Amino acid sequence: MNSTEIETTPRTNQTNEECNPLLHPNTAVSTSPYHHQSTKLRSTYLRQKKREAQPLVEKAREISSHGAFFTFLWDIYSAVSVFVAMLLNYESVFGCVVTVGATLLAYYLVEDHDADWNGNLPTVLLSFAVITPLSASITMAFTRRETTLKSLASFRSASYNLYVAHASWDWGECNKGKGRRGCIENSDDMINVYGESSSNGINLDEKKAIDWTNHSDETLRQLINLSDSLCQYLTLPTSTRARHRVTTKGGQEAKTVLSAGRSLFTLNVSGRMIMISQLCEALKYRGLPGNEASRIRQWENFMTNAMEDLRVVKEYRTPQALRSFARLFTIFLPPFYAPSYVQVARDSDSLALGICLGIVTSIALTGLFECVRQLEDPFVSHVTLDGVDVKEELCVLMYQELMLARKVLYPEAEDFMLKKNTCDICMGRNIAGDDQSVEEENREKARKESSGSITVDRTSRHFCEDSMKL
Numbered sequence: 001m002n003s004t005e006i007e008t009t010p011r012t013n014q015t016n017e018e019c020n021p022l023l024h025p026n027t028a029v030s031t032s033p034y035h036h037q038s039t040k041l042r043s044t045y046l047r048q049k050k051r052e053a054q055p056l057v058e059k060a061r062e063i064s065s066h067g068a069f070f071t072f073l074w075d076i077y078s079a080v081s082v083f084v085a086m087l088l089n090y091e092s093v094f095g096c097v098v099t100v101g102a103t104l105l106a107y108y109l110v111e112d113h114d115a116d117w118n119g120n121l122p123t124v125l126l127s128f129a130v131i132t133p134l135s136a137s138i139t140m141a142f143t144r145r146e147t148t149l150k151s152l153a154s155f156r157s158a159s160y161n162l163y164v165a166h167a168s169w170d171w172g173e174c175n176k177g178k179g180r181r182g183c184i185e186n187s188d189d190m191i192n193v194y195g196e197s198s199s200n201g202i203n204l205d206e207k208k209a210i211d212w213t214n215h216s217d218e219t220l221r222q223l224i225n226l227s228d229s230l231c232q233y234l235t236l237p238t239s240t241r242a243r244h245r246v247t248t249k250g251g252q253e254a255k256t257v258l259s260a261g262r263s264l265f266t267l268n269v270s271g272r273m274i275m276i277s278q279l280c281e282a283l284k285y286r287g288l289p290g291n292e293a294s295r296i297r298q299w300e301n302f303m304t305n306a307m308e309d310l311r312v313v314k315e316y317r318t319p320q321a322l323r324s325f326a327r328l329f330t331i332f333l334p335p336f337y338a339p340s341y342v343q344v345a346r347d348s349d350s351l352a353l354g355i356c357l358g359i360v361t362s363i364a365l366t367g368l369f370e371c372v373r374q375l376e377d378p379f380v381s382h383v384t385l386d387g388v389d390v391k392e393e394l395c396v397l398m399y400q401e402l403m404l405a406r407k408v409l410y411p412e413a414e415d416f417m418l419k420k421n422t423c424d425i426c427m428g429r430n431i432a433g434d435d436q437s438v439e440e441e442n443r444e445k446a447r448k449e450s451s452g453s454i455t456v457d458r459t460s461r462h463f464c465e466d467s468m469k470l
Contacts, residue, residue, distance in 0.1 A: 042408050082385065086370045087363055095331045095362040102335035103358045106342045107351060119339030119346075126337065130329045133322050134368045140318045141375035148313050148378045148388050155230075155306035156398050158299040159223050163402055165296050166279060167216035167409045171288050183210040183286045210286065213413050215279070220402055222275045224418060229268035231394040234310060234379040236261045240317045242324050258315070265311060273304060317376055326372065330365040334358060396460045 066074070110117055172179025237257055244254035280288075280296050317323075338358065345354030378388045406416060 041411055045408060045411060083367070085385070086367050086374075089366075089370065091327075091331060091369070092363060092366040095334060095366050096359050098331070099334045099338070099341075099358040099362045100355055102338035103341045103345075103355050106338040107345060107354065110342060110346070117346075119341075119343035121337055121340045126333060130326065130333055130365055131368075133326045134330075134365075134372060137318055137322055137326060137372040138368070138375070141372055141378075144313055144318070145375055145378040145386070145388065148310065151306040151309040151313075152388065152390070152393050155227075155303055155310075156393065156401075158302040158306070159227065159398065160401055160405065162276070162296060162299045162303070163216070163219055163223055164405055164409075165292075165299070166219040166283065167212075167406070169283075169288070169292060171292065179287070180210070180212055183212075213410055215282065216406070216410070217413075217416060219276065219279050220406060220416065221418060222272050222279070223402060224399060226269060226272040226276070227394040227398050229264055229272065230307060230310070231390050233261055233264040233269060234314055234390045236264075236314075238377040238380065240315065240377075242320055242327075245320065261314070265307075269307060273300065276300060314377070314379060318372075323372065323376075326369055330362075330369045334362040334365060337361065391457075392460060396458050399458055 106119070110119075170179040170181075172182065239254040239257035239261075241250070243250035245251070277300060280293060280300070283296075284290075284293050335358075341354040341358040343354075344357055345351045348354075375386060378386075379390050380387050403416065406413070
C-alpha cells in the first residue's frame with residue numbers, strides 16, 4: 001500500500017479540525033454515517049448537481065413534444081430512410097438485376113398465342129426455403145444481442161460496486177477499532193519497498209497513515225483500463241464469416257484478427273483481474289473481514305463471468321450452414337419465380353407490374369437477410385443500426401459513473417490522472433520528491449503523459465452542447 005507524509009497521533013490528542021478528513025486530501029474521507037460534516041458535503045454536492053441538471057431535463061421534455069400528424073410524417077420518413085440504408089448493398093442490387101433479367105427472358109420466350117400457358121408456381125418453396133430459416137436466424141441473433149446487453153449491465157454494475165467497496169468500506173467497530181483510519185504502514189513492508197537504507201530521505205521508523213485515496217485511485221485505474229481493453233477487444237473486426245472458414249485468404253485474416261483479440265483478452269482483460277484481486281488482498285491484509293472480502297470476490301466473479309459471456313458471443317456465431325443457405329436462396333430464389341411474375345404481367349397486360357413484383361420480392365428477402373447479418377456481431381454498432389454501442393457503455397458511461405463516485409467519496413482529492421508514474425504507484429512511493437518545485441514538475445509531467453498516452457475518446461455520441469453549459 002502507498003504511504004503518505006501524515007504522521008499518526010493518538011486520537012485523543014487531535015483537535016476537531018485535525019480530525020476532519022476533508023482538510024487532508026491525502027487521507028480517506030470518513031465513510032461513517034455519523035461523520036456529519038462529510039455527509040453534509042456529499043449531500044450538498046448531489047443536490048447541486050440535481051439543480052444544475054433540472055433545466056436540461058425540462059428542455060428535453062419540451063423538445064420531445066410534437067403534434068400527432070408531424071410525428072406520423074417524421075416516423076414514415078425515418079422508416080423509409082432505414083429501409084433504404086438496409087438495402088443499399090451489392091446483394092440487393094445483384095438480386096434485383098438477376099430477377100429482372102430472368103423475368104424479361106421468360107416473358108419474351110413465351111409466345112403470345114399460347115393462351116393455355118400458366119406460369120404460377122407454388123409459394124410453399126419460398127416460405128420453406130427462405131422465410132423459415134431467416135426467421136429462426138433473426139430470433140437467434142436477437143437473443144445473442146440481449147445476452148450481450150445483460151452481460152454488459154452485469155459487468156458495469158459489479159465494477160461500480162467493486163470500486164465503492166475499495167474506496168469506502170470500513171471495518172471499524174464501536175470502541176473496538178479504528179478501521180481504515182487506524183491503519184498505518186507496516187515497517188517490514190516499508191523496508192521491502194524502500195530498502196533498509198534511508199538515503200532516499202524516507203524515515204522508516206516514522207509511522208505513516210495508509211493513503212486510501214491512492215488505493216482507491218489504483219482500483220479506479222485498473223477498472224478503467226479493464227473496460228477500455230474490453231471495449232477494444234469487442235470492437236475488433238468480425239472474423240467468423242463463411243469466407244473466413246472456407247477460403248485461404250479469409251483464413252489468414254481470421255487468424256490475424258483472432259490472435260490480436262485473444263492477446264487483448266488474455267493479457268489486458270484477464271490480466272487486469274489479477275491486479276484487482278491483489279487490491280482486495282491488500283484490504284484483507286489491513287483488516288477487512290472475511291465476509292466483506294467474500295462479497296468483493298463475488299463481484300469479481302460476476303465481472304469475470306460477464307467478460308467470458310461477451311467473449312463467447314464475439315467469437316461464435318449462429319449456424320454457419322443456415323446463414324449460407326439463407327444468403328444463397330435470398331438471391332437466387334426470386335429469379336426462379338420469374339414465370340409467376342410473367343403470368344402476372346400477362347394477366348394484367350403490363351410487363352412493368354410483373355417486373356415490379358419480382359423486384360419487391362427480391363428486396364424483401366434481401367432486407368430480411370440483412371437484418372440477420374447486422375445482428376450477427378452485436379458489437380459493431382458503428383456499421384449497423386441495432387448493434388450494441390460498446391464504446392458508449394464501457395468507455396463513456398462507465399467512466400462517468402466511476403468518476404462521479406470518486407468525486408462524492410473524495411470531494412477534496414486532486415484531479416484523477418489515468419496514467420501516472422506506474423513504478424511509483426506500484427511501489428507505493430510519492431511521485432514527487434522532497435523539493436516542492438520537483439513535485440510540481442513531476443505532477444505536470446504526469447498530466448501531460450495522461451493526456452498524451454490515453455487515446456480513448458470519451459465523448460458520448462449523445463453529446464449535447466446545452467449540457468456542457470450546465
